[in-house]
Amino acid sequence: MFGIPLLDLGWLVASLLVAGAITGILAGVFGVGGGALAVPVLYELFRMVGVPEEVRMPLCVGTSLAIIIPTSIRSFNAHRAKGAVDMSILRVWAVPVIVGVIMGSYVARYAPADLFKAVFVGVAGISAIRLLFGKDTWRFGLDMPSKPIMVIYGWIIGVLSALMGIGGGQLSNLFMTFYNRPIHQAVATSSGLGILISIPGAIGYIYAGWPRAAEYPDVAALQFPLALGYVSLLGMVAFVPTSAWTAPLGVRLAHALSKRKLEVAFGIFLLIVCARFAVSLLS
Numbered sequence: 001m002f003g004i005p006l007l008d009l010g011w012l013v014a015s016l017l018v019a020g021a022i023t024g025i026l027a028g029v030f031g032v033g034g035g036a037l038a039v040p041v042l043y044e045l046f047r048m049v050g051v052p053e054e055v056r057m058p059l060c061v062g063t064s065l066a067i068i069i070p071t072s073i074r075s076f077n078a079h080r081a082k083g084a085v086d087m088s089i090l091r092v093w094a095v096p097v098i099v100g101v102i103m104g105s106y107v108a109r110y111a112p113a114d115l116f117k118a119v120f121v122g123v124a125g126i127s128a129i130r131l132l133f134g135k136d137t138w139r140f141g142l143d144m145p146s147k148p149i150m151v152i153y154g155w156i157i158g159v160l161s162a163l164m165g166i167g168g169g170q171l172s173n174l175f176m177t178f179y180n181r182p183i184h185q186a187v188a189t190s191s192g193l194g195i196l197i198s199i200p201g202a203i204g205y206i207y208a209g210w211p212r213a214a215e216y217p218d219v220a221a222l223q224f225p226l227a228l229g230y231v232s233l234l235g236m237v238a239f240v241p242t243s244a245w246t247a248p249l250g251v252r253l254a255h256a257l258s259k260r261k262l263e264v265a266f267g268i269f270l271l272i273v274c275a276r277f278a279v280s281l282l283s
Contacts, residue, residue, distance in 0.1 A: 028250020062205025100158020105204020
């Protein structure tokens, strides 16, 4: 079907459904869109169906951003219902984050595959170290910085998130905890950031991947109706239902965990993802 053996297609869909359910839980627990899990899972699955190395990583990133859209919306609504979201931060970040995402999506059209992996490893590694080994003295300040600095941070979060295929949760969690915000509030606020990043990011990757798909006419996973540019429609259809369904479960779990348990769990998870792509870069 669509040029993919039925056995491989069945395995791909089943794996995406399971990964989608886990992604939804992580989105609720950690305030992320789930891209940190979706990207490495998609990377392995697209490798199995023969997507070339040169376009595999951007296809994973673009698909991840599209998957994040409904997951982030459900996660954000659940956190906001608990009164944990700081809307003032989201209002300051809205425009610079979107501008950063658009710029990152444009870079994706021309960037080599290793750039995506390197950004992923760098950000995930720094975040994990801060969460696992950071002390209360590891702070830039006791309150959020001035608006101009916030705007710059928002732009950086947008660019890096577009290159990583994440909803910005890793970056904004790291930033907010460096400025003395509680992890639970950082997680809740970060869930709203995923909406600002995922929608323009997915559109940008459709644009970036459209001409690249024409260069690989024999790769079915890159062609319509299985994909639009660098967004895999098959990945979306299999990921979205289970991830959106399980996101509220993750929110309830997040609010039941202690601050330290939440930090350690998130840190270990990021280290695992970081190690996977570090190995790929070295090989």
